[in-house]
Amino acid sequence: MFAAYVLAFVTIVLFSIVAAGVVRSLYPDVPESQVFDGLPGLLAGGIASSAGLLVTVLAVARPFAPAGLRLLPGLESGRALVVMLVGMLALGQALDSLTVLAGLGQHGTLVAIRKALQDAVGPELFLAVLVIGVLAGTAEELFFRAYMQTRLGERLRPGLAVLVTSAGFALLHLEWLHALLAFVLGLYLGWITERAGSALPAIACHVVNNALFTILTALFGTVEAVPVNAALLTGGVLVFAACIVWLRRALPAL
Template sequence: MDTSPPPPPPVWVVLRTFLLATVTILAASIVAGMLLHSLDPDRPPIETLQGLRGLIAGALASASALILTLGIAARRLTLARLRLVPGRERGRDIVAAILGVLALGQALDSATTLIGLSDQGSMAVIRKALQGASGSELFFAVIAIGIVAGAAEEVFFRGYMQSMLRERWRPTLAILVTSVCFGALHMDLLHVPLAIALGVYLGFVTERAGSALPAVVCHIVNNAVYTLLTATVGSWDGRNLHMMLGVAGTVVFVGCLLFLRRSLPASARS
């Protein structure tokens, strides 16, 4: 019996898996929306989908579709091959990576506010759905958006897609292509570039650590913190405030980036 590991999948197979995941997400989201609407048929469908329950259902549908697709595509791959085992990272590296992703998120959020785009696109819909959430609804939102969706996206994109592309390409190209696909999945003109920037950073963290687990932790914390702050604090107003937050976020992000570059030297292929 041949127990040798399977060869690296061709690039077109990895990209086909991404397209399959996208189609599966759309199908799962439609089914979730129909089921949710059936529970309250008198409410306009658009209100149902853009409400908090619609947001939670969408996050769970998307995560389920990603994991289902991954289960089919990566059934012969080990956790080590997907880099879902600990790598070179230490506790301080994970802390720096988390601070970096939070700082990047704040810098990007302040930038969109300063150029007048904060009230447009899917991010505005998400903020509106989350504002004022409390109790069990907030708890389930943190679980669905923070833990489930954040983990599923990282396992698929950094764990599977970037790792498989890296076996065919140089790490930098694997990071960029994976990040573009990650951004495209969000299907919103404003959300796409923000997601690409996040993907590039998480891809960098993955390559430096030699593991996708730190990126999983970063994404979970980022989504959970965003969900909690949006629900409990809401949006911050004021141009001067966002200028300060944007500068502070950029400084902290660059500092974390430099720290990770020193603490986690690049591998020979980077």
């Protein structure tokens, strides 16, 4: 498992170097230190990291069988899937508002991501949704929840497999604030994977969360008002807690 994680990291680095070269060739006026700062760099980086994860999964998951990676429908019903999605969005909003209220809204890589997305309109926004939402969300869940957590679950207790996978998911984001947020989201994604017995709900939640983040950031920017974020944090926590309670009752215990 450690070897697969290292392979994923190395592959992402190699693909990112290639992506940086492509961006530099298309936009020669962009300084080398700012290659991944704008929208083209953000999309190129997203494609590179997603490709690295997908290539790694194809290389290490032998044979590549949907059942062996929990890529078949599990115990989730249509209603349960909706609750999982709502819980993901509520948690994401709560974490986003908490960073603003903690004075961290202008720190970390998420600031550069938001700045790049604010310039996205029309076809650029559509491409951003495809790359950040569909491609990145799917690739990350295929590697972490479908492959890594499933394999760890064969050796460890489910809860520990979720914890280790979430830590690996966080470390891949490198910058500490982004990594911390990814860790918390990873715990939830891992939890619903074990509840459902399938990685498909986690893929759906990740894709929808990333896609909505991309669209809302591009159209409306970042919410910075303290009273609004306080209300969003409170509402997000309450809705998330309600979703957890409902899912615990509706689906088997972890």
